[in-house]
Every structure is written in C-alpha cells, then in structure tokens.
Amino acid sequence: MKFVVLGGYGIIGKVVVFDLFKKCKDCEIIIAGRNMEKAKQYAGSFRNKRVKYAKVDITNIDSTLLLLKNSDVCVNCVQYYFNTTIMKACLAARVNYIDLGGLFHETKKQLRLHSKFKKINRLAIVGCGGTPGITNVLAEYGASLLKKFNSIEMFFADKDDTEYNQPFVLPYSFKTIIDEYTKKPAVLKNGKLVFVKPHSGAKEYMLKGYGKLKGFYSLHSELATFPSSFRDKKLKNCEFRVTFKEEFSNVMQTLTELGFTSGKAMEFNDNKIPVIDITALIMDQWLIKPETRVKDEELLRVDFDRGKLAMDAISKSRFNIPGGTYNVGVPCSIASQMIPEMNSRGISGVLPPEKVVKPEIFFKELKKRGISVLKNNRKIN
Amino acid sequence: MKYDFIIFGGTGQQGSICARDLLESGYSVMLVGRDKSRIRNLLKNKKTGFLRVDLRNESEIKKAIKKSHADIVVNCAELVFNVPIMKACIKTKKSVTDLGGLQKVTVEQFKLHNPFRKAGIINVTGCGSTPGIVNVMAKYAVEKFDSVDTIMLGFAWNSNIKKFVVPYSMQSIFEELTEDPVTYHNGNFVRERRMTCKGTLNFREVGKQTVYCIVHSEVYSFSKYFKEKGLKKIHYMAGFPEHSIRVIETLINLGFNSEKKIRVNGAEIILLDFTNKVLKRIQVPKGYKEAENLWVSLYGIKNREKAKTEMNCIVKTVKGWEDAGSNVDTGRTISIISQMLKKGMIKEKGVFAPEAVIPYEPFFKELTKRKMYVYDNGRKIN
Numbered sequence: 002m003k004f005v006v007l008g009g010y011g012i013i014g015k016v017v018v019f020d021l022f023k024k025c026k027d028c029e030i031i032i033a034g035r036n037m038e039k040a041k042q043y044a045g046s047f048r049n050k051r052v053k054y055a056k057v058d059i060t061n062i063d064s065t066l067l068l069l070k071n072s073d074v075c076v077n078c079v080q081y082y083f084n085t086t087i088m089k090a091c092l093a094a095r096v097n098y099i100d101l102g103g104l105f106h107e108t109k110k111q112l113r114l115h116s117k118f119k120k121i122n123r124l125a126i127v128g129c130g131g132t133p134g135i136t137n138v139l140a141e142y143g144a145s146l147l148k149k150f151n152s153i154e155m156f157f158a159d160k161d162d163t164e165y166n167q168p169f170v171l172p173y174s175f176k177t178i179i180d181e182y183t184k185k186p187a188v189l190k191n192g193k194l195v196f197v198k199p200h201s202g203a204k205e206y207m208l209k210g211y212g213k214l215k216g217f218y219s220l221h222s223e224l225a226t227f228p229s230s231f232r233d234k235k236l237k238n239c240e241f242r243v244t245f246k247e248e249f250s251n252v253m254q255t256l257t258e259l260g261f262t263s264g265k266a267m268e269f270n271d272n273k274i275p276v277i278d279i280t281a282l283i284m285d286q287w288l289i290k291p292e293t294r295v296k297d298e299e300l301l302r303v304d305f306d307r308g309k310l311a312m313d314a315i316s317k318s319r320f321n322i323p324g325g326t327y328n329v330g331v332p333c334s335i336a337s338q339m340i341p342e343m344n345s346r347g348i349s350g351v352l353p354p355e356k357v358v359k360p361e362i363f364f365k366e367l368k369k370r371g372i373s374v375l376k377n378n379r380k381i382n
Numbered sequence: 383m384k385y386d387f388i389i390f391g392g393t394g395q396q397g398s399i400c401a402r403d404l405l406e407s408g409y410s411v412m413l414v415g416r417d418k419s420r421i422r423n424l425l426k427n428k429k430t431g432f433l434r435v436d437l438r439n440e441s442e443i444k445k446a447i448k449k450s451h452a453d454i455v456v457n458c459a460e461l462v463f464n465v466p467i468m469k470a471c472i473k474t475k476k477s478v479t480d481l482g483g484l485q486k487v488t489v490e491q492f493k494l495h496n497p498f499r500k501a502g503i504i505n506v507t508g509c510g511s512t513p514g515i516v517n518v519m520a521k522y523a524v525e526k527f528d529s530v531d532t533i534m535l536g537f538a539w540n541s542n543i544k545k546f547v548v549p550y551s552m553q554s555i556f557e558e559l560t561e562d563p564v565t566y567h568n569g570n571f572v573r574e575r576r577m578t579c580k581g582t583l584n585f586r587e588v589g590k591q592t593v594y595c596i597v598h599s600e601v602y603s604f605s606k607y608f609k610e611k612g613l614k615k616i617h618y619m620a621g622f623p624e625h626s627i628r629v630i631e632t633l634i635n636l637g638f639n640s641e642k643k644i645r646v647n648g649a650e651i652i653l654l655d656f657t658n659k660v661l662k663r664i665q666v667p668k669g670y671k672e673a674e675n676l677w678v679s680l681y682g683i684k685n686r687e688k689a690k691t692e693m694n695c696i697v698k699t700v701k702g703w704e705d706a707g708s709n710v711d712t713g714r715t716i717s718i719i720s721q722m723l724k725k726g727m728i729k730e731k732g733v734f735a736p737e738a739v740i741p742y743e744p745f746f747k748e749l750t751k752r753k754m755y756v757y758d759n760g761r762k763i764n
Contacts, residue, residue, distance in 0.1 A: 168635045255632050259546065260660050267659060272649035279656050282644055283637055 016330025391459030399713025538621030
C-alpha cells in the first residue's frame, strides 16, 4: 500500500508518518511538501527504503495530481485552507483521501464533493485527528448505546506537568489560537444551527487532576456533520468548547484588549502589515522548545444529555510528543490504514469519521498506542 | 518666523501637553517630531510650526534649533536623545530643559557641566513630575532640617476606571522596570535585584499600593546636592495600580519590550516600536480620571530632635485636560521651568537638577495655577 503524506514533516504530519511506519510494515510512505529539504531530512531519519520524499506545490492541482498518481491514500496534514483544492487533485488521480479537519466552513465545502468521490468509487474521510476525529468516533459509539438523546456537549482539556524553562508556554501556533478566540462559533440550539459571538458560552470545569479550567465556544467541524449524522437520534443541541488555564486566558484577553490581535494593517516604512502577524511572530517564540521533556495529557470529552453518558479519550505524552499532538496524528494514521478495507466493502464518497470508522476496532488500535477510551469514567479499551 | 520655544518630542504625550501649556501662556512653539497626524489640533494654532527631524542625526537637531530661532530648547524626546540634543545646544548656545535621564544618561549629562558653563547656557535636567516637582519639594523640606539621614521618594497613582491606558512613555516604563534598581547607601550606589526591594504604603488620594524600587535620576542628583546635609540613604519607589502593572508585566514577560529587529514582508521592525505603535491607539475611556501622589519622605534631625517630614504633591485629572490624565504634572511642569528660563529667573550656567536652581516659591505658585497642590506634612502650602 502506498501513502502520500502532505506536510509529512510538520508537527502532526511527523506523528502520522511515524505511526504509519511502525504499524504498517508493508506500507510505502512518501513525505511531501513545499520544503524538499525538510521532507528529505525527516524521510532520511527512518533509514528505510519504504520512506521516500518529494516536493509538491499543493496550491497547484497539477503538481499534486502528478505526485498522487498510483498511490492508495492521500493523507492531508497541511493547513486546512487547502483541503478542497487537494481533494480535487485526489479526484483527478482517483486516490482516497483523509484529513485533520476543515474548521467547519472548509468542511462544508468538502462535503459537497460527495457525489464526485462516489462516482469514482473512492473514499474521503474528513476530520480524522483528535478533535474532530476521536470525538466523532466517541460520539458514534455513545449514540449506538442510546435510543435517542437531546444534547451533545464536547470539550478538550490539558493537564501539563512539564517543567518548562520558559516564562510562558504557547501550546500551539498563535494564529490557530486566535482563530479559536475570534471566529464565530457554530452551535446547534433547539435543532437550529446558529453562529454565536466569539469567545462566548463561558463555562468553568473542575476536573480531577486538571484544576480549574475556563471553557468557551469555539468553531469546530464536528458541528458541520453531527446535526445530520445524529438526526435520527433526535439530536437538538450540540456545542463545542475549548478550555484554557485561567492564567493563559488572562494573557490572551490582555493582548486582545490592548489591540495586539487586531487584523488591521499598520504602516511600517511604507509597508502595510497586519498587527496580528507581528504579534504572532513575538508569541510563537513561546511554542514548546524541542529540548523540553514533555509530560502532559489531553482529555477529549463527548457528553450526552448533560452527564447521562460521558465518553472520554485520554492521551498522555509519548516519545516526547505532547498528548494533544499525539492524539491528532495517531487516529489519522489508524483510519487511513482502514481505508482499503472500507473500499472493499464498497464505501465511497465524502464522509465524516462517525459514518465510516467502526468504533470497537478503532478503540483497540488506540489502546495499542496508549490512548485510553472511557465510558462514564471506566476504561473500555 | 521666530519661535519662543522649540520642543523635541513635540508629537509625543508630554511634548504635546507642554506645547499646549506654552501656547496657553501666550508663547509660540516650534514642534519637532515624527508623526504630524498626532497633533493635528495643536497645529491649527497659528503660533505653532512643525518640523520632521531624525533625532539620530545630530546635525539635523542643530539645523532645527537654528531654523526655529527659539530662545529655549525643550526636550521631551526619549532619554537616549538627551546628550545629542545637549551637544546641539552647546553649538547653538541655547539653554535646554528635559525630562530626566534615569541614572545612566543623567551621569553622562552632568559630564557636560563645564562645556555648558563655558557656553553661557544651562541645562535643567529632570523637569517633569518626577524628576521635577519631587526635587523642588525635597529642596524645600531639606532646608528646614539640620541634617537629613534618609530620603524615600516616588510616585503612586490610580484611576477610577480600571482600564489600561499608557501611563507615560512605555519605553521609560520598560527600562525602569527591567533595569536593576539603584539605591544609595552610605555614600555608595547599590544595585538591587529587580522586584525584590518593595513595600506596601498607604497614599493620600490613591489608597494602598505596592511600590517597587526602580532606577531613577533623583537618587543620583540628591546624593550630589544634599551630601552636606549628611544624607546616607535614598530609595526611589514606583507605584502602579494593579490593573496597570499586571499589563506591563505581561508585556515584559512575553518580550514585547524587546529591542530586537525582525523582518516581516520586507519591512524591518523593532519590536518595541511596534508595541508602542499599538499601545498609542488605546483611547482614554469616557469619564476616566486619575489621581497621582508624588511623595518625598525625609528622616533626620530638626532643632536637635529626630524628625520626619512628608511632602506630597497631589495631581488629579483636570477639566479640559482629560486625555492627559495625571500626565499634566510632567508636560505642564517642564513648561513652567522652561518659561522660568525664558524670563531669566534662573541665572546659573551649567548642568543642574531642579533642586539646585529652581526657586520653590514661584514654582509652587505656578503649580497652583495648574491645580497641582503641594502638602507639607498634610498641610497645603500652595
């Protein structure tokens, strides 16, 4: 089997390639992206002919098409803005596709390619990382246990015992965090999908071992598929929250109030540059340094009918990869390896994980990789 | 046109406050700065002019002074320009006031004492609130002591609306809070560790506040001028309200005060410049009012008995000057002292801090006119 991992040398891409290499012994992997040096370097680190590298310009459909020819699955680990463009190249190359999510709006666009993928008998799984991804499969599993339910509430939380040698820690890129703070979140309210004020829906969580966490609504692609996926179960209310430690939230709020997260341009020696771009450069210096020995865990929760049934996935840091990075790359690798079997069962089109991934098999694979799944606080994998 | 005064840093916060005070006192003013758009209102006045000057270029400073034909140079620019502006003043034989040079630059400025004396001009350094008003208050109080052992001094302020506004030059604040504080003990300057020398005090009109030792020019000038009074110990302490210091500390921790250069889309940007530019956009909220307490506590011997004197200057947001908040005590004070120079009230030549040359009675009277009130042990004296 031949996998092409676009952005395979990025933060998540690296985890996907690492897992594919370890768990799929007869698979061939091509690490591709715009930076050939990085691709070459990471591919070389495996010292194995099964791992190759290539240069590709994913903004150009022809360039991607040429690379994808004769491969089985295109694993997309680049920024979500290019998902639809890459899928079009997959259609032309007649290749299966999987990605890490499209932050709702891109996901909606992707779903419109359903009939085209069906026509060529290929499958595209949209949003199969941690969240979206694991959360979707947790929801599918929980839904199968209930006759009907009114609400699903989701959130993720981090517990971090790492000793950092830096005054401030940014868990992931500043621009992504700002998206979470400023993009209008989608919420399903009484059966209607509505867009609410950014940073609204404040809720506090006290979780054993995690301390006090502040959550608020965030735009997430689960909301793009759950309303239809669980319509037959009478789902009427669905919301997704991100949580941050209070100190972190305070810093973000301060920067926003001072105007440092504004998208407006400012003039510097006749160059107009958005304020946020410069702030991001200053803030990204606080990303976790590679030499840090990471010790953390991330919890993903899918809660049905306000506590009636709670499904959790807990991922601890492994191989010095933070829990919240590990649990994005691993499920993507697991599901991509399931695609040929799904093809053989005639499953095709553009579908979210809850429609195609079999929870029991998926949970077993997560267990092999140290990610536990809990039902009402009891481990089930 | 011949102007009475030329103000460097004229588009900044203090420079524009000073310009307005000078204009309201009937003088004409040439403003020097970078961003003309920030002082559109001031420039509507026919008695003002504007020059765009790169202060990093000393000959441009000289040219600007000559062009203005001003009698007095008022320096409200960042303190790194104090010495270059002074050098241009020596060449053009113009007296100059400024807002102080913390410790390092102040020492450099005093080295120009003889050249200033020879040129027949004066530099009064530190002519704002602090240094400035506090120096004159200290002089007033010191005279009444037989000997003074210890002087503690500083500022504390608060606002009715707990929202961050730029208190004064962010560049100065960052320097004051990141440089190790300097105190004076038994004839020596002592470097303290940042944020360790601190205390909580209760201030008239401000309330309880935590104050921190910071580096400031008064420590240097007091040790020089009050030596013969037996002065052994000087601490300078800054007090910011919680809602302000929290923001400043956050920016420092995140590196927004860095002077590092970065390249973005072909433009070269110094991070601190970027930070300043963003913070300058913050508007003073409606109904926002400040109160500042400038304080000097002196401990020593008076009439052969142990004595303590506390001097305070209370400054509040003044009607018609709402946007300036308590910054009126810096921008308007340098205007008062510059006017004293212009009127020939100060005869000394050389480089001096205010406590050495400013007559306190007329000075306090000018403060009264501007609703800044001085207290001697709680008793209002102006």
